[in-house]
Amino acid sequence: MLHCGGSIFHGMKSLLYDSCDLPSCPLLLRRFIICLCFLQPFVLLSVFIFKHSKGYETVDSSLQFLTTTIGKNGTNSTLEVEVGNIDYIFFCVPLCLSISFSSMLWVHYSHLGILNADVIWDETLDESLITYEFAYYVEVLAVFLSCMALISDSSPYIMMNMTVCATGVVCLLCVSAARYPTGSEIAESWLMMISNLMIIGLILIISIFICNPNCALSAAATLMMGIYFLLNGIGHLSARGRAAASSIVALRTMSSLVVCTFNLIVYASTSGLICPPLVSI
Numbered sequence: 001m002l003h004c005g006g007s008i009f010h011g012m013k014s015l016l017y018d019s020c021d022l023p024s025c026p027l028l029l030r031r032f033i034i035c036l037c038f039l040q041p042f043v044l045l046s047v048f049i050f051k052h053s054k055g056y057e058t059v060d061s062s063l064q065f066l067t068t069t070i071g072k073n074g075t076n077s078t079l080e081v082e083v084g085n086i087d088y089i090f091f092c093v094p095l096c097l098s099i100s101f102s103s104m105l106w107v108h109y110s111h112l113g114i115l116n117a118d119v120i121w122d123e124t125l126d127e128s129l130i131t132y133e134f135a136y137y138v139e140v141l142a143v144f145l146s147c148m149a150l151i152s153d154s155s156p157y158i159m160m161n162m163t164v165c166a167t168g169v170v171c172l173l174c175v176s177a178a179r180y181p182t183g184s185e186i187a188e189s190w191l192m193m194i195s196n197l198m199i200i201g202l203i204l205i206i207s208i209f210i211c212n213p214n215c216a217l218s219a220a221a222t223l224m225m226g227i228y229f230l231l232n233g234i235g236h237l238s239a240r241g242r243a244a245a246s247s248i249v250a251l252r253t254m255s256s257l258v259v260c261t262f263n264l265i266v267y268a269s270t271s272g273l274i275c276p277p278l279v280s281i
Contacts, residue, residue: 037103037253040096040260047268048089063088063149091149092263095142099256102135106249121248122241123179133176139256140175141168143228146263150221152210163210167225170198171232178236178248192237199233217266224262231255 063086109115114126144164152160174195203226212218235251 033253033257034103034107037257038100040100040264041093043264044089044092044096044267047264051268063091086149088149088263088267091146092260092267095139095146095256095260095263098135098139098142099253099260102132102139102256103253105132105135106253115245115249117244117246119245120241121179121239121243121245122181125179125245136175136252137172139252140171140232143256143259144168144171144225147221147225147228147259148206148210150266151206151212151218151225155210155212159210163206167202167206167229170195170202171229174199174233174236178239178243179241181241195233195237199229203229221262221266224259228255228259 106115109126109129109132114128115132119125141164144167148160148164148167152163177191203222206225207222211222232251232255236248239248
């Protein structure tokens with residue numbers, strides 16, 4: 001498992017820093033990725049304007065969620081179930097804004113010399129990087145929110161919120177552990193095993209009990225979130241204060257950018273996002 005995490009870091013770092021033989025190519029590629037991350041809100045805005053200029057209605061990108069309320073009818077209690085529609089753009093906006101802001105932060109710290117490619121991501125990092133860490137925590141929650149909105153379409157709204165919180169907390173525990181080494185190899189092995197079981201368990205619960213089997217989009221979002229969850233969980237846990245800052249930043253940036261691109265493609269689709277409902281009202 002540690003070898004797998006090291007391979008993830010090497011691949012991400014190679015993509016951002018060693019993509020071709022020309023000396024200027026890595027720099028151009030990095031600038032392109034930085035610009036792409038920074039411009040995510042403007043790309044989403046452009047897609048929104050294009051869709052409305054072509055006459056597509058909001059319902060074409062709306063998701064259905066179920067809400068339940070308990071009412072009183074004399075001495076009897078009644079359970080009322082209502083269906084609400086939420087445009088998917090509201091789930092895309094937080095991720096676009098967070099990835100843009102976190103990218104600006106790590107570029108800013110790189111220019112200050114605090115976050116260089118040779119810096120080791122451990123507990124001796126500059127305290128000012130706490131701003132970037134919190135920005136990335138928000139980004140992780142935004143990733144799970146955007147994916148779970150697609151996965152839990154036509155499901156209770158409270159279920160989506162609880163699942164976002166559960167997956168977000170587990171992933172953030174893995175992310176925060178990247179800077180701190182374990183006391184022994186035995187402790188590290190147990191930590192990796194328990195964390196991986198928690199990640200795989202949550203993915204299985206989402207796949208079996210929440211994912212809509214009648215909707216290919218829900219299944220695709222489940223796969224996307226599962227890959228993101230595994231990459232970030234295993235990648236950060238295997239760092240344990242030994243990985244380079246460039247590897248950590250590359251892993252975070254590329255994984256979030258892939259999810260953000262997936263969301264934009266889904267939102268730009270004109271075929272409608274509403275999945276066959278699991279419950280008929």
